[in-house]
Amino acid sequence: MRTKLLNNLFLSGVLLISCGLFQNCAKDEIETTGIIYGIVNDSDNGEPVQDAHIMLSPYGKAANTGSDGSYEFPDLEPGQYIIQISRTGYKTNTKRITVVAGEKASGDMMLKRGISAIRLSTASLNFGSQSTSKTFTIQNISTSGKSILWGVSKASSANWLSVTPANGSTASAKESTIVVNIDRSRIKKDETTILLIDAEGESLSVEVSVSKNEDGEGDGSQPDGGSCGVITPWDMELKTEFVGCIRIGSTVEFRFNVTNVAEDVKLTFKSYEGIDNKGNKYDSSNSEFKVSNKTANILPFLFPRNVPIPGQVILKNVPSNVYSVARFQIVIEKKSEPWSVLNTELKFEDVKW
The missing domain is CATH 2.60.40.10 (Immunoglobulins)
Known part of the structure; x- marks a missing residue:
């Protein structure tokens, strides 16, 4: 009888202790989100x-x-x-x-009720582990016919990121290009921040993400030379590859090949323009675009099947503190013969030498 009583007391004690422990565990549970x-x-x-x-x-x-x-x-x-x-x-x-x-x-x-006055070309910029310069555009879509004043700010300190220009105005039905630069010497881990674009009583955002370069290369304030950049072709059938990117004095030149893997096609060139990592702009007044070593004009140019066609972009009077071209685009007429290409713009981005 005594033994049974002791056993019951022992079991009761264990249950009380267990309950106490569980209650303490529940109280100590910490919210993490x-x-x-x-x-x-x-x-x-x-x-x-x-x-x-x-x-x-x-x-x-x-x-x-x-x-x-x-x-x-x-x-x-x-x-x-x-x-x-x-x-x-x-x-x-x-x-x-x-x-x-x-x-x-x-x-x-x-x-607030009203019609949006601006539109952004993108809602995000992903620099990956190598890129140091990208762009987006602010478009004036207001129906007032007036210029729009705007400003770009960072939602956090993000001392690894800079924006050029940080404010300005855009004429009616026009667009302004914003250059976003990354100082990779300050990137110690994967980073994300938000750019806020304020104009005419409204505010839009662009998310900027950067990955740490795991191999440790290219972490200096100026990227390694000769890496060229990213290409968005006119069409997947018009395969475009860099041949080389060099700088001699104040002249920058990058060469590329376009290989048509579909039927023969004729493209009519319309215009070309670009902007470097410091916000300097390039067009026909201070740059050249050549195809097959000839200055491109508005006449239709034939891209035969499986024949690499050399292209060349030459930028003149490039300032000494410029180390990359954030974007350079070559625009063609929308109509191509006999088949239609996907994009009217051939884009080169984050081009380094």
Whole structure:
């Protein structure tokens, strides 16, 4: 009897201790993520805005507001975020939000009625582990016929990134090119930041992401020479490859081959232009574009099947502090014969020598 009593007391003690341990475990459980929750309202009448589109940066998550104007992004890592809210009939707007683990951050926003005055050529720039210079454009799509003033700012300190120019104006139906440069000597880990573009009472964003160069090469403030860059061809059937990129004094030259792997096709060249990593622009007044060692003109040029056609771009009076061409594009007429090419622009980006 005594033994049975002792056993019961022992089991009761174990159960009490176990419960205590489990309760302590539950109390000590720590939240590691946070939430962004918000309501979008009309700035004129205060009514909720339904079906507004919410983009979250970084990570590219998206949501739409419900009938009560609400939206939510759960399970977010602590840190800085940008939400961009847009809806037809309203001006696009952005907001910076700090997410804290275990807390709900406010993403409330008021939207102004109106028509967007600007449009961006892209919502993100991915530099990968090698690129140091990329561009995007701000387009004036306002119906007012007036120039638009704009400014570009960083959502975080991001001392590894610079923007040229940081502010300016764009004439009606025109566009302005923004050069984004990366100082890879400051990249010690994968980085992401947001650029905010403010104009005419609205705000848009561009997400910039950079990967650390794992092999340790090219981490200096000036990239290694001879790497050339990235090509976006007129068409996948018109395979385009760099031959070489050099600089002699104030002249930069890059050569390439275009090989047509489909039927013979005729292209009519329209224009060419570019911009370097310091924001200097190049066009027919200070650069040349040649095909088969002849200056390209508006006459149709034949690209025969499986015949490599040499191309050449020559930039003149390039400043000594320029080490890359952020973008250079060669534009053709939309109509090509006998088949239609996919793109009207042949683009060279982040070209180094």
